[in-house]
Amino acid sequence: MDAWIWILLAVLVVGLAVAVVAASRNRRSTRLREGFGPEYERVVDETGDRREAEKELAERQERREKLEIRPLSEATRARYTEEWQQVQERFVDDPVGAVRSADELVSGVMEERGYPMDDFEQRAADVSVDHPDVVENYREGHRLVEEHRAGRGSTEDLRQAMVHYRALFEQLLEDGRMREEVS
Numbered sequence: 471m472d473a474w475i476w477i478l479l480a481v482l483v484v485g486l487a488v489a490v491v492a493a494s495r496n497r498r499s500t501r502l503r504e505g506f507g508p509e510y511e512r513v514v515d516e517t518g519d520r521r522e523a524e525k526e527l528a529e530r531q532e533r534r535e536k537l538e539i540r541p542l543s544e545a546t547r548a549r550y551t552e553e554w555q556q557v558q559e560r561f562v563d564d565p566v567g568a569v570r571s572a573d574e575l576v577s578g579v580m581e582e583r584g585y586p587m588d589d590f591e592q593r594a595a596d597v598s599v600d601h602p603d604v605v606e607n608y609r610e611g612h613r614l615v616e617e618h619r620a621g622r623g624s625t626e627d628l629r630q631a632m633v634h635y636r637a638l639f640e641q642l643l644e645d646g647r648m649r650e651e652v653s
Contacts, residue, residue, distance in 0.1 A: 507602045537596070542582065561628075573615060594608055612631075
């Protein structure tokens, strides 16, 4: 074969390799964008770099895959549901204490399900893999509580924090439902 044919084949092989790599990156981006929803855009905005954001989100997925997230028994779910009712009722007389209890209850469910209890940002990152649509509620609830602790929050902020915590709480309970084996 002539040299020009070899050159043409080499160019075609390199072009094909570039196309395969580009298609693979596009599939990865699409998978992460669809999987993480609004969390994808938040991380892209936070990092300022799509590739860096995708690297972080992929690392979150890898970390999550190593965790043993467990379902909750019906009895445990019922107990947590009852505790949440009590926390909500307490809000009228003690909003600060109720929100603190709501935060502790969400953390308790996360821990019982098997999420590590690292610092807040790591907990939010871990839960974002399974609950990308409500992790922002968790962050916002936490932010409002921190604002209140710093003396800059109102009772309405605490009410909003309760609403945000409830969104994640309900997802953790529902997603954590232990399926009964059909015999």
